[in-house]
Amino acid sequence: MTPTLRTERLLLEPYIPEDEEDFVALFQDTRVSQWMGDGSASEAANRALFSRIFTKVYAQELFDVWAVRKDGLLVGHAEIKPTDVVGGHEIIYALAPAAWGLGLGTEVAEAIVAFGFDILGLTEVYATVAAPNKASLTLLDGIGFEHVRDITEDDGSTTRLLARHLIASDKSPLVR
Template sequence: MVGRVTPELRTERLVLSPYVRADEEDFVSLFQTAAFGEHFGDGMQSPEQDRALFARIFSYVYAEERFPVWAVRLDGAYAGHAEIKPSPAPWLDGYEIVYGLAPRHQHRGLGTEVAAALTAYGHETLGLAEVHATVDSHNAPSLTLLERLGYARRREVKEDDGRVTCLLTSTAEGWAARG
């Protein structure tokens, strides 16, 4: 069942594969790092909340075949998290990519590989005309990475807490033209 919704994806150096229960500690550790946790979902959560989120990957996302969610692996070891899903943002009707790497794997071009794989999957496998990313306006590395992949800034949304979220979009035509 999981393989149908979350197929294995490969990049030059990475394997994106469905989570297994043994990934829980690595998942929680990643979500507890400020660099990742602050920019994901509702921001930093408690370790217990992150454990509950991990459990929902199996009990809800995989069990109900909601959307693909991957563990990112480098040389067989857990390196990060990735997904492509219907956006929960009330101002965005479409699919967005979500990804993050453990700090020890950052600044090596791996984020570009993950984002490119997710974008390709969205356009080429899911047939999406648009693939979106929502990024905190202060997250310059992600904004730069996505723009390098051909994403265009489409909108800035002021959140209730005063932060600004940037909406970036990749179009199927733009993606195909890259290749």
């Protein structure tokens, strides 16, 4: 069961069915979806993805997925899940453009990394980021991720594989 996480300003909690419209709006925003998976998808595909969070991910406890809320409003999406790219766990996060530039992305990423280290017992976590996504690359660099290698995608684009390793000074940013 995906637990609720709290940071200084955010609540990361499992989605509820009433989040569907906000989830779809987040993933339909091309400023967000251009950096997610294979990019923009249809509204129907995003609704199907939302449904699978309940029918597959939560039902089978495959991995942890959160709605990211600030002051009760859904402002983003976060997850940590196994990845075949490196045989480890990858963090994924997305924020609505209205939440950009406030340091919330750093807060979300740090919370997911701390969850991976503290709760899942991981010693390293990964992130894959499209090379042109400078904001995310800068954010991850700022919280200790290091470049591992570049991956050339089928369409010729480049994805950067980053890793953060658990170190003795890591302190959980999660408010418990």
